Amino acid sequence: MNGVPGAAGEGPPREPAYDLIELMFFAYRDFVSDPDHVLERFQFGRAHHRVIHFVHRHPEIRVADLLDILRITKQSLARVLRDLIEQGFILQKEGQADRRQRLLTVTEKGQALALELARLQTERFTRAIAASGTPRDQAVRFLYAMIDPDAREEVTRMITQAGRAVPQKDR
Amino acid sequence: MNGVPGAAGEGPPREPAYDLIELMFFAYRDFVSDPDHVLERFQFGRAHHRVIHFVHRHPEIRVADLLDILRITKQSLARVLRDLIEQGFILQKEGQADRRQRLLTVTEKGQALALELARLQTERFTRAIAASGTPRDQAVRFLYAMIDPDAREEVTRMITQAGRAVPQKDR
DNA sequence: CATTTATGTCAGCCATGTTGACATATTCGA
DNA sequence: TCGAATATGTCAACATGGCTGACATAAATG
Numbered sequence: 001m002n003g004v005p006g007a008a009g010e011g012p013p014r015e016p017a018y019d020l021i022e023l024m025f026f027a028y029r030d031f032v033s034d035p036d037h038v039l040e041r042f043q044f045g046r047a048h049h050r051v052i053h054f055v056h057r058h059p060e061i062r063v064a065d066l067l068d069i070l071r072i073t074k075q076s077l078a079r080v081l082r083d084l085i086e087q088g089f090i091l092q093k094e095g096q097a098d099r100r101q102r103l104l105t106v107t108e109k110g111q112a113l114a115l116e117l118a119r120l121q122t123e124r125f126t127r128a129i130a131a132s133g134t135p136r137d138q139a140v141r142f143l144y145a146m147i148d149p150d151a152r153e154e155v156t157r158m159i160t161q162a163g164r165a166v167p168q169k170d171r
Numbered sequence: 172m173n174g175v176p177g178a179a180g181e182g183p184p185r186e187p188a189y190d191l192i193e194l195m196f197f198a199y200r201d202f203v204s205d206p207d208h209v210l211e212r213f214q215f216g217r218a219h220h221r222v223i224h225f226v227h228r229h230p231e232i233r234v235a236d237l238l239d240i241l242r243i244t245k246q247s248l249a250r251v252l253r254d255l256i257e258q259g260f261i262l263q264k265e266g267q268a269d270r271r272q273r274l275l276t277v278t279e280k281g282q283a284l285a286l287e288l289a290r291l292q293t294e295r296f297t298r299a300i301a302a303s304g305t306p307r308d309q310a311v312r313f314l315y316a317m318i319d320p321d322a323r324e325e326v327t328r329m330i331t332q333a334g335r336a337v338p339q340k341d342r
Numbered sequence: 343c344a345t346t347t348a349t350g351t352c353a354g355c356c357a358t359g360t361t362g363a364c365a366t367a368t369t370c371g372a
Numbered sequence: 373t374c375g376a377a378t379a380t381g382t383c384a385a386c387a388t389g390g391c392t393g394a395c396a397t398a399a400a401t402g
Binding site for chain 2 (some may be wrong): 015016017018019020021022023024025026027028029030031033050053057071115118119121122124125126127128129131132133134136138139140141142143144145146147148151155158159162
């Protein structure tokens with residue numbers, strides 16, 4: 001109780017973490033900038049990147065599940081999905097159990113693009129981990145803890161279950 | 172030379188770091204979402220947030236320097252700056268040495284908003300650091316290392332020099 | 343005094359998000 | 373079996389926040 005900043009009993013620190021806030025801002029900006037140049041070649045933007053990434057990660061994903069992950073509307077998705085399908089990066093397949101569904105999967109061309117984009121971002125992480133001496137799992141835990149608590153479970157599931165078909169509702 | 176993944180001589184790992192890539196995506200999404208609700212009350216968006224943040228951090232900043240930090244055009248800045256000035260969050264002052272300059276500073280009202288927004292994001296970092304057991308300076312080093320090498324020097328200067336007047340060019 | 347610089351502004355375009363309304367095909371449930 | 377619910381698609385209109393290009397003004401500079 002002596003007015004020293006950081007003394008016990010104050011709860012969370014009062015000083016704004018300007019360094020972390022600004023580092024996060026610039027780190028993310030550069031993190032998403034690598035793919036931009038590659039995407040330009042196809043007249044694609046970041047919205048296309050997100051779609052092809054998550055479709056690549058979740059073959060035969062349902063449109064509704066993709067919308068849940070991206071948190072956008074079907075109208076927003078439709079625009080970029082049209083481009084990706086027309087240019088042969090993604091294909092649609094009728095659901096077997098439920099023929100209303102249009103299951104989305106990347107083509108070989110789409111997979112190649114998704115892998116190239118992931119490779120660029122992976123290299124940034126690899127370099128950052130090495131240069132900063134951060135244990136990889138420490139970085140994972142830190143970023144995970146930055147996510148809203150009520151979204152974490154779903155993110156964990158998404159990351160660990162990727163590649164498996166998205167479970168359908170009980171029938 | 173036995174085909175074991177991760178064996179020496181392969182250079183950087185070939186496996187895409189999907190977990191880190193997706194965690195970064197979701198972490199950033201939530202990181203910027205806290206301020207959104209506060210900004211809504213003033214009909215402000217994320218562009219307003221960035222401007223008020225950096226003006227708060229750099230009192231009497233020149234328009235040209237703000238544009239450099241944000242990497243946007245003056246036309247883009249003009250739109251949000253107009254709102255912020257009209258609603259009394261930022262004020263312009265003629266430069267003393269150079270009267271062409273319009274030095275930008277937050278008002279008290281603007282400072283209050285900037286501090287509130289920074290507080291929300293700081294709390295997220297504080298919780299994440301505690302929950303993940305990441306030393307604070309480890310998080311700083313990691314995020315710093317995620318930034319493009321040729322941008323790091325400027326970011327360091329920006330973070331450490333904040334609050335001081337931006338140095339003018341030699342005269 | 344001519345040129346450069348700092349800033350502002352108008353107009354229009356693009357990417358990507360939104361809401362609302364409506365259409366179609368299919369599945370589900372009473 | 374039939375009406376309701378569901379999965380998806382589409383059209384139109386609008387908001388935000390980027391962009392380029394063209395031009396204007398005031399002040400500094402050589």
